[in-house]
Amino acid sequence: xxxxxxxxxxxxVFKGAPVELKCNYSYSGSxxxxxxxxxxxxxxxxxxRHISRESIKGFTADLNKGETSFHLKKPFAQEEDSAMYYxxxxxxxxxxxxxxxxxxxxxxxxx
Amino acid sequence: DAGVTQSPTHLIKTxxxxxxxxxxxxxxHKSVSWYQQVLGQGPQxxxxxxxxxxxxxxxxxxxxxARQFPNYSSELNVNALLLGDSALYLCASSLGLAGGxxxxxxxxxxxxxxx
Numbered sequence: 001x002x003x004x005x006x007x008x009x010x011x012x013v014f015k016g017a018p019v020e021l022k023c024n025y026s027y028s029g030s031x032x033x034x035x036x037x038x039x040x041x042x043x044x045x046x047x048x049r050h051i052s053r054e055s056i057k058g059f060t061a062d063l064n065k066g067e068t069s070f071h072l073k074k075p076f077a078q079e080e081d082s083a084m085y086y087x088x089x090x091x092x093x094x095x096x097x098x099x100x101x102x103x104x105x106x107x108x109x110x111x
Numbered sequence: 112d113a114g115v116t117q118s119p120t121h122l123i124k125t126x127x128x129x130x131x132x133x134x135x136x137x138x139x140h141k142s143v144s145w146y147q148q149v150l151g152q153g154p155q156x157x158x159x160x161x162x163x164x165x166x167x168x169x170x171x172x173x174x175x176x177a178r179q180f181p182n183y184s185s186e187l188n189v190n191a192l193l194l195g196d197s198a199l200y201l202c203a204s205s206l207g208l209a210g211g212x213x214x215x216x217x218x219x220x221x222x223x224x225x226x
Contacts, residue, residue: 101153
């Protein structure tokens, strides 16, 4: 079955510490991969997409096809990074045209 | 641009009733997707419409239905409401079909409480 797993419900770090939010997926083929973020009192929005190979707000995400993982990383966390983060694969094969969201990880960055 | 707008923002219904949720996509976007988000969970896909045709359906009962109008706005209907239908219902629009290089733009959601 198609599945996306974010093992940590809550991740708490201090400002300036590195942060890694984990995401594992199980799909046939190679899905496109996205990270979405929801800041307090804001809408769910795209943070970054794998296909763009971009770094947004200091975050990067590495696709590891062997481990079927797409972990989100930032070397130095800031307080404004506190938010809910959702990993969202788009399975290219057998897709119904939709993103599938993980359960999310709440990142809390303490001063 | 106001972004994706949804109405109503909050509503309370009783079991067995019917509800209609509405969504206006960003101007120029032809696809609308509906998601259900239960507290503590990620958004779960319900429907996607593109150019007024259903292009995808998630694992939801037939009590859930939707449609897209010529102006690309959309309605989500839920019949015979159950307590478990209490959730935040999110609408998202995109230029084309979601996924691939597409980006979903979300509304603020309609929070449904079923008593």
